[in-house]
Amino acid sequence: GSNGTVVLEGVYGGRPVAVKRLVRAHHDVAIKEIKNLIASDQHPNIVRWFGVEHDLDFVYIALERCTCSLNDLIQLYSDSSVHERPTETLVQECKTENKVTLKYIDEDIELWKSNGCPSPQLLKIMRDVVSGLAHLHELGIIHRDIKPQNVLISNNRCLSAKLSDMGISKRLPDDMSSLGHHATGNGSSGWQAPEQLLHGRQTRAVDLFSLGCVLFFCITKGKHPFGCYFERDSNILNNRVDLFLVDHIPESVHLFSLLLDPDPEKRPKAQEVLQHPLFWSSEMRLSFLRDASDRVELEDRENESELLKALESIGAVAFGGKWGDKLDTPFIADMGRYRKYKFDCTRDLLRVIRNKLNHYRELPKELQGLLGSVPEGFDNYFTVRFPKLLIEVYKVMYIHCREDGPFQKYFTSTVA
Incomplete structure (x- = not known):
């Protein structure tokens, strides 16, 4: 990952954990991530933080161990893999590795109905992402890097989604609604709001734009509302959005039209997204x-x-x-x-x-x-x-x- 980050399996306090190892030179990034995790991790849709250790070269953060990322899950269960970049492949892509991953997830999972609509299982995962984001925003934390790779899937009794990777998250100063024009750190190409790409004023709304892209990715089995990888940033800046793939679900067209609005003031709040008819029983x-x-x-x-x-x-x-x-x-x-x-x-x-x-x-x-x-x-x-x-x-x-x-x-x- 960025800043020389590596994620390893480990044990901490007798429990299996994911160990996030950061280069010591990026100690400030680790400290900020830990602070924001401590503030927010008592929520079922935020990855849990258990402890931190360091040596001369690295900082080690012990985190809740999850089964895979949302990106992995969607690609493993969609009919055909749609990779994030032409040059990238999944870590678990080869057939034998896929079997290893699937051992940890029930094989009778249904993420999409036969008519192409999201199943109750997938809607629950999508709602988990929104719920985690609503919790962060209530605490005044802007994640700033919402993407399928930063949503982890846990399989304790039922599939659930948890937001992770708070490395560039920012806590808003008291009574402030934005970070100003000089916020450091960028999100990930293809998943950033237009105001992020233009280094403009950043509010909670940047996360809502990214959320729209992630929810679209879920419903469409790995597609993106702004096209293929190399075109996305340009399409985002020029508001060239294509919702054709969700036309058969009018509720999702309505929600994505709001979330992907180029004007951040017009995007709904995370709490409002939780109540949207797309998620209604x-x-x-x-x-x-x-x-x-x-x-x-x-x-x-x-x-x-x-x-x-x-x-x-x-x-x-x-x-x-x-x-x-x-x-x-x-x-x-x-x-x-x-x-x-x-x-x-x-x-x-x-x-x-x-x-x-x-x-x-x-x-x-x-x-x-x-x-x-x-x-x-x-x-x-x-x-x-x-x-x-x-x-x-x-x-x-x-x-x-x-x-x-x-x-x-x-x-x-x-x-x-």
Whole structure:
């Protein structure tokens, strides 16, 4: 690594550890890393620090031993390896070494579903990265070198991700939000925010940009939103971003558009990312659509409110044409038994989802079989037919209702 860093296996205090050896000449780097690790390592998504020793030539930091890096994990489980650089190869690339690595990780791991979407396992790993970053930011620490190689994977009972390598991290001075224009140390090529590349003012937002690149890397089996290795820095500086590979997941397009915004002021905070719909369970997704329907039912139809206008304006994107055309005949027949719905109305689509969810147990068995079980099957039925509905409704409710009591749980994180 940088500064002549080598990582070795070792034992410290009777426990197996990873020993990070730094050249003594870079003692200041080691001291800073240790200080920031001590401040932050009581969090499950930050690598743990156990101790430090030194001799005439080196400083040795004893750290929690993990199984592999996020970079290794994604490449090992993706269909085809996509290396970080044309000249680089994985340490564990040869077949025999791959088997050694896989012995420490369950072989039945599924990181991607058959439809190309991230599995619950992968979403959990991605959320771990965000959670670790939110913890650092709460302590006033900017990591400044977030990349797949600096996220370590632990396999104690279940896979979890931990941020590591705090060598160039900086702790913000009290009550300050930025490091100024002369912060020393650079992140890694291809993973830095534009303001880092331009040696500008650095805030927590530099980590959010890098986070966007890392989460994209996870979902796309090792691809990068700014292209191949040699083009990335230039593309980052010129905002040439390509989200085509995640087009099939509208929630991720929305999140990456925010995280990779060239304007650091427009990027969300790490705590806000934790609450993003990309990470919602089926239960949370359905709960949100039901609450949204309940909320718009309170609006006066005669004097159309701003909320109703905004909601109806998303119809072309959310379902296009008439939403009834995308539903099965038995569903339409059952629906029409109780009331009439307008098939070009977003409000009515939300109402039918809410009504069938609330009265699911009373539905005919045939219809229950068609919709699938609650919550996963039911959520999937509507997501397949209206993939953009949730995120479009989310954007409307964020603007108009995020301060409302019932909606704060969707927009305000209480989890560190």
